Amino acid sequence: RQPNPELLPFRVWLAIILVAIITLINLRGTRESGWFFVVPAYAFVSLIGIMIVASIYRYFVGGPPPTLEMMGALPAEYTTPQPGHLLGLYVIMRAFSNGCAAMTGVEAVADGTSAFKPPESKNAAKTLVILIATLAFLFLGVGFATHIYHPKPSEVETIISQLARANFGQGILFYLINFATLAVLMVAANTAYAGFPRLAAIVAKDGYMPKSFTRLGDRLVYTSGILTLTIIAVLLIVMFEANVTRLIGLYAVGVFLTFTLAQLGVVNRV
Numbered sequence: 001r002q003p004n005p006e007l008l009p010f011r012v013w014l015a016i017i018l019v020a021i022i023t024l025i026n027l028r029g030t031r032e033s034g035w036f037f038v039v040p041a042y043a044f045v046s047l048i049g050i051m052i053v054a055s056i057y058r059y060f061v062g063g064p065p066p067t068l069e070m071m072g073a074l075p076a077e078y079t080t081p082q083p084g085h086l087l088g089l090y091v092i093m094r095a096f097s098n099g100c101a102a103m104t105g106v107e108a109v110a111d112g113t114s115a116f117k118p119p120e121s122k123n124a125a126k127t128l129v130i131l132i133a134t135l136a137f138l139f140l141g142v143g144f145a146t147h148i149y150h151p152k153p154s155e156v157e158t159i160i161s162q163l164a165r166a167n168f169g170q171g172i173l174f175y176l177i178n179f180a181t182l183a184v185l186m187v188a189a190n191t192a193y194a195g196f197p198r199l200a201a202i203v204a205k206d207g208y209m210p211k212s213f214t215r216l217g218d219r220l221v222y223t224s225g226i227l228t229l230t231i232i233a234v235l236l237i238v239m240f241e242a243n244v245t246r247l248i249g250l251y252a253v254g255v256f257l258t259f260t261l262a263q264l265g266v267v268n269r270v
Contacts, residue, residue: 040183197225
């Protein structure tokens with residue numbers, strides 16, 4: 001069966017509601033909000049791991065599985081590759097940039113080293129190794145699954161959703177994987193809430209931002225930074241109509257800009 005994106009017309013309001021939920025969680029404080037993001041992360045890793053194992057099993061044990069084209073489950077909205085595209089350095093650079101964007105989050109460990117229990121550096125290093133190993137498994141596993149099923153870019157269904165549907169149909173695992181993906185994306189969005197308020201407070205102490213960003217709220221969080229980030233996020237969602245294709249470019253620029261500035265600061269510090 002083809003997916004039926006009935007909620008697609010309401011994606012702007014749904015995105016705003018999710019941002020509001022993240023904001024409320026962060027306003028409750030770091031200790032309380034931590035538990036809200038543990039379950040989605042473990043659920044996503046476990047379910048995607050099951051999907052990867054299922055793909056590998058079907059390929060090596062059960063024979064090559066049918067592709068999505070053979071299943072006749074590709075909606076008309078799917079993008080089909082066009083012949084005549086230029087190959088070469090541009091394609092290599094684009095693949096490299098996409099791979100780097102997929103590894104975002106590893107810098108959060110380095111930024112939050114001071115929050116680890118003593119010995120801080122050793123515990124942070126162990127966490128970083130586990131994080132990179134998990135990301136490598138998921139990245140390579142999903143890449144292998146896409147090689148098997150040949151999913152297509154689409155505005156109505158994500159690659160993860162297509163792979164889940166190809167492996168499990170539209171049963172309970174299909175919906176669990178999609179909800180886990182939604183939840184873990186909320187966790188990923190929370191990285192900004194964990195970093196921006198602290199960064200804004202540091203910059204405000206140096207006199208380059210309003211002093212209100214340095215004040216802690218009742219829950220010992222930088223309320224001004226959290227609310228400011230929420231307003232910016234909502235404005236971007238409304239301006240771009242929650243369209244991932246239009247927003248992903250802005251995300252890529254933000255990722256590489258912040259990575260470059262952070263690495264430049266580390267080099268200068270050393």
